[in-house]
Amino acid sequence: MQRLTDLNPRAQRDHGGGLASAMAQYGGDRTDWLDLSTGINPLPYPVGQLVPSDWTALPDHDAFEALTAAARAFWEVPKSASILPAPGASAVIARLPALATPGRVRITTPTYNEHAAAFRSQGWDVTEDGAADARVIVHPNNPDGRLWQASDVDAVLTVIDESFCDVTPEASLIHLAEKPGMIVLKSFGKFWGLAGLRLGFAIGQPDLVARLNDLTGPWAVSGPALRIGTRALQDTGWADMTRARLAQDAERLDALITSRGAQLVGGTDLFRLYQVDRAADWQDRLARSHIWSRIFPYSETFLRLGLPPSDGWSRLKAAL
Amino acid sequence: MQRLTDLNPRAQRDHGGGLASAMAQYGGDRTDWLDLSTGINPLPYPVGQLVPSDWTALPDHDAFEALTAAARAFWEVPKSASILPAPGASAVIARLPALATPGRVRITTPTYNEHAAAFRSQGWDVTEDGAADARVIVHPNNPDGRLWQASDVDAVLTVIDESFCDVTPEASLIHLAEKPGMIVLKSFGKFWGLAGLRLGFAIGQPDLVARLNDLTGPWAVSGPALRIGTRALQDTGWADMTRARLAQDAERLDALITSRGAQLVGGTDLFRLYQVDRAADWQDRLARSHIWSRIFPYSETFLRLGLPPSDGWSRLKAAL
Numbered sequence: 001m002q003r004l005t006d007l008n009p010r011a012q013r014d015h016g017g018g019l020a021s022a023m024a025q026y027g028g029d030r031t032d033w034l035d036l037s038t039g040i041n042p043l044p045y046p047v048g049q050l051v052p053s054d055w056t057a058l059p060d061h062d063a064f065e066a067l068t069a070a071a072r073a074f075w076e077v078p079k080s081a082s083i084l085p086a087p088g089a090s091a092v093i094a095r096l097p098a099l100a101t102p103g104r105v106r107i108t109t110p111t112y113n114e115h116a117a118a119f120r121s122q123g124w125d126v127t128e129d130g131a132a133d134a135r136v137i138v139h140p141n142n143p144d145g146r147l148w149q150a151s152d153v154d155a156v157l158t159v160i161d162e163s164f165c166d167v168t169p170e171a172s173l174i175h176l177a178e179k180p181g182m183i184v185l186k187s188f189g190k191f192w193g194l195a196g197l198r199l200g201f202a203i204g205q206p207d208l209v210a211r212l213n214d215l216t217g218p219w220a221v222s223g224p225a226l227r228i229g230t231r232a233l234q235d236t237g238w239a240d241m242t243r244a245r246l247a248q249d250a251e252r253l254d255a256l257i258t259s260r261g262a263q264l265v266g267g268t269d270l271f272r273l274y275q276v277d278r279a280a281d282w283q284d285r286l287a288r289s290h291i292w293s294r295i296f297p298y299s300e301t302f303l304r305l306g307l308p309p310s311d312g313w314s315r316l317k318a319a320l
Numbered sequence: 321m322q323r324l325t326d327l328n329p330r331a332q333r334d335h336g337g338g339l340a341s342a343m344a345q346y347g348g349d350r351t352d353w354l355d356l357s358t359g360i361n362p363l364p365y366p367v368g369q370l371v372p373s374d375w376t377a378l379p380d381h382d383a384f385e386a387l388t389a390a391a392r393a394f395w396e397v398p399k400s401a402s403i404l405p406a407p408g409a410s411a412v413i414a415r416l417p418a419l420a421t422p423g424r425v426r427i428t429t430p431t432y433n434e435h436a437a438a439f440r441s442q443g444w445d446v447t448e449d450g451a452a453d454a455r456v457i458v459h460p461n462n463p464d465g466r467l468w469q470a471s472d473v474d475a476v477l478t479v480i481d482e483s484f485c486d487v488t489p490e491a492s493l494i495h496l497a498e499k500p501g502m503i504v505l506k507s508f509g510k511f512w513g514l515a516g517l518r519l520g521f522a523i524g525q526p527d528l529v530a531r532l533n534d535l536t537g538p539w540a541v542s543g544p545a546l547r548i549g550t551r552a553l554q555d556t557g558w559a560d561m562t563r564a565r566l567a568q569d570a571e572r573l574d575a576l577i578t579s580r581g582a583q584l585v586g587g588t589d590l591f592r593l594y595q596v597d598r599a600a601d602w603q604d605r606l607a608r609s610h611i612w613s614r615i616f617p618y619s620e621t622f623l624r625l626g627l628p629p630s631d632g633w634s635r636l637k638a639a640l
Contacts, residue, residue: 087542093537
């Protein structure tokens with residue numbers, strides 16, 4: 001008897017962003033707010049010139065090849081691994097559970113909650129530890145910046161989410177992408193600061209990546225994303241400069257926030273996690289000055305802040 | 321025993337486009353070619369102004385709501401149906417087979433080949449006629465322009481692909497989107513001529529659309545697509561003007577091509593299907609003048625042409 005699949009549709013999940021509801025509560029319009037609730041680089045890669053056909057034509061095979069070649073060089077992808085560009089790492093995360101028959105997936109918390117949600121909505125059991133058929137590690141982890149080891153990944157299907165790894169390329173586990181059952185995720189929006197462009201990558205063995213491609217469909221990535229992504233991934237000078245700047249700014253943020261009695265828990269150079277007495281009070285205090293921060297439903301003391309743009313520091317200082 | 325899913329990875333499929341291989345065979349670079357191999361409006365909706373946050377910020381809940389509201393009004397979507405914006409109709413097509421347990425899907429050929437390929441790669445049997453668990457109709461059909469009736473759709477899961485229906489809105493079956501198991505697809509790239517933007521929509525009952533949303537992930541649509549799509553769908557004047565122009569141009573193309581001995585088979589105002597003696601010869605003749613056309617592996621006599629831009633007519637005429 002044929003039937004429509006009836007798995008759990010996703011509940012509304014807690015995310016960074018949520019600026020719309022902050023505005024509803026604290027007033028102000030979008031331009032009034034300093035949004036530190038995400039881990040997006042506030043000094044984006046320049047969008048630069050586009051040509052009309054970037055918008056009008058079906059994304060082109062050659063442009064797609066140029067993007068994957070640039071990605072291969074930038075991330076030092078093993079020769080035997082394939083690369084699938086997708087409209088954001090989130091687009092890949094939603095399809096990963098279909099790569100294996102549903103079973104038990106191990107995801108250590110706290111971490112980015114889309115992984116567990118995607119697996120759960122597709123019939124998987126999510127476990128904190130113990131043996132499992134699939135494993136997800138977020139590397140470095142969001143929100144605490146924890147780094148993992150190659151020895152941590154051992155399941156039939158293993159996902160290594162390196163969305164925030166471009167600030168610490170030396171820690172990358174990309175070499176594992178040549179192992180069967182392994183998928184490494186890369187995000188373009190965060191380090192390059194162009195989250196609205198929607199660009200991410202899945203990297204792994206050709207058969208597994210071909211299967212993901214089936215679930216993604218042709219012409220997945222927009223013409224502007226192909227052009228801007230290729231240009232940015234070839235621009236290693238910008239990447240080096242940006243890493244140095246982000247590292248400085250992360251130190252500066254730590255000095256500022258810990259001077260107000262917070263303790264650094266961890267993070268990456270794109271976001272910092274602090275322990276405070278009452279996170280909700282901090283969020284409220286900052287929000288009254290129209291600065292939006294990230295707190296977590298599972299912790300009363302965790303406060304996560306992204307880096308302010310150059311003109312945001314004095315405002316943050318005044319609001320603390 | 322847990323295992324990676326091992327369904328058929330997609331073979332390289334025959335598509336429109338393929339301009340890269342045409343260039344390899346006939347020379348010339350992209351700017352030399354007049355590409356009539358697709359059904360994309362050659363006079364696109366103006367991209368217009370974007371603001372920096374369209375590129376830099378995670379696509380916003382409010383912007384998403386504005387886009388779906390504009391889509392609801394433009395297509396007269398039934399109140400009880402939900403709308404899911406996606407990065408292209410293709411992104412939805414790749415996920416439709418997961419909406420029901422694999423069985424038999426009925427797809428009448430000739431038609432757009434991504435549907436059968438997507439179902440097949442996810443374990444479905446594809447059949448030409450007879451009873452089936454799922455049904456796909458492309459309405460109007462590509463390449464022959466055939467229109468279907470509400471009485472044609474009767475399966476547990478029915479997909480109505482209206483990618484080319486915006487030139488004949490009076491024929492739309494959108495009212496069926498309020499029925500259980502029904503998904504209506506809309507494409508932004510073709511009628512609005514912005515295929516590189518990657519924007520499409522799935523419309524149907526809330527539970528089914530929520531399931532598709534699970535399989536698509538959050539922030540599926542880019543900031544530029546949200547802004548440009550919303551603006552375009554609110555601009556009914558442009559749509560009316562464009563329909564009139566496309567209808568005129570389709571007539572003009574028919575007159576030109578049939579004057580050279582071809583017979584009109586059908587089509588829409590975005591592409592025309594002709595019967596010729598030997599389609600491969602026509603394609604070759606046009607390609608020598610760097611005009612790319614569409615022929616089909618299943619027919620020796622079908623030639624499909626999109627509409628030329630205003631400066632392409634004399635060139636087409638000379639090449640025939």
